[in-house]
Amino acid sequence: xxxxxFAELLVIVIAAILFLGPDKLPQTLVQIAKFFNETKxxxxxxxxxxxxxxxxxxxxxxxxSLRDEVKNSRADLTTLDDxxxxxxxxxxxxxxxxxxxxxxxxxxxxxx
Numbered sequence: 684x685x686x687x688x689f690a691e692l693l694v695i696v697i698a699a700i701l702f703l704g705p706d707k708l709p710q711t712l713v714q715i716a717k718f719f720n721e722t723k724x725x726x727x728x729x730x731x732x733x734x735x736x737x738x739x740x741x742x743x744x745x746x747x748s749l750r751d752e753v754k755n756s757r758a759d760l761t762t763l764d765d766x767x768x769x770x771x772x773x774x775x776x777x778x779x780x781x782x783x784x785x786x787x788x789x790x791x792x793x794x795x
Contacts, residue, residue, distance in 0.1 A: 699711070
């Protein structure tokens, strides 16, 4: 707890009993507990309002979608890398590609 060992905690309790006395110690402990609870509540509230103002949930969703896109792109690049390995085999293939040329014929439409 807070990096305090049993021996240090025992010294703090004994010092508190000596300075505050047994009658004021319970009231002081209750006040300290209330202070910590209020501080925790205030920090949680501040954190929630900051997240709301910065739209962190929306940013997290966007980052997640970008991460998925990167994973998909990585898979596509792996496939592309496999194709570049096959390319020399395709170039050395005995099959010659046929070149087909298309020409646009002029139509003989008359204006009506």
